[in-house]
């Protein structure tokens with residue numbers, strides 16, 4: 504009994520989860536040495552399927568993984584479909600030209616979708632490559648149909664991908680709750696809204712979907728909390744200095760020279776960050 508009264512250390516396993524349109528990254532902070540072996544066993548299913556790495560910082564162990572989402576973001580997903588359509592029409596126009604027929608042409612137009620600007624860029628490139636600037640009216644009709652169809656398919660596949668990864672995290676969390684109290688830490692939606700991304704509407708939809716599925720996948724024995732997101736994507740966990748960009752995805756610590764994957768760095772920082780609100 505005495506042992507319990509004295510020993511209420513903040514024995515806790517924080518799991519930082521970072522999310523962007525391409526991947527979900529996680530960092531499990533193992534504070535007690537006695538947890539390492541069993542935590543590793545719980546981590547094995549994720550480590551065998553996704554890019555995983557064990558990171559030690561100042562004697563503390565972090566199990567990290569990058570769970571890439573598949574399909575890629577919508578503008579990339581739809582690109583080959585738009586390209587094929589542009590090529591098909593370029594060929595048809597070429598045939599008409601050789602026959603001496605001048606079809607009525609119009610400007611290419613993208614239907615109203617969340618990622619419109621990015622898809623419009625894809626369309627411009629595709630038409631340029633196909634060597635056409637103006638298109639027949641039918642092109643725009645067909646383009647709208649194809650984009651809407653692709654959007655429905657993409658949403659389903661994308662949600663499915665998020666679900667698979669969130670439930671893999673949920674199973675890991677469930678196994679960890681057998682060792683200690685577990686808190687799953689995430690950024691809150693407000694900060695996602697503030698971030699400047701090329702497609703804020705899609706980013707919001709993706710984040711909201713991710714959070715909803717993650718909540719459903721997290722066992723009731725674990726807590727889910729939002730954190731103070733200041734500097735989570737900038738400070739290096741090793742020396743707490745501002746990381747320097749080597750490439751878009753790789754960051755370098757200016758003090759010790761350690762290289763970090765952007766998403767893993769964020770997940771570790773999130774696992775260490777202060778909790779602002781509890782969600783579950």
Ligand SMILES: [Zn+2]
Nearest residue numbers: 741742756759
């Ligand atoms: Zn460092």
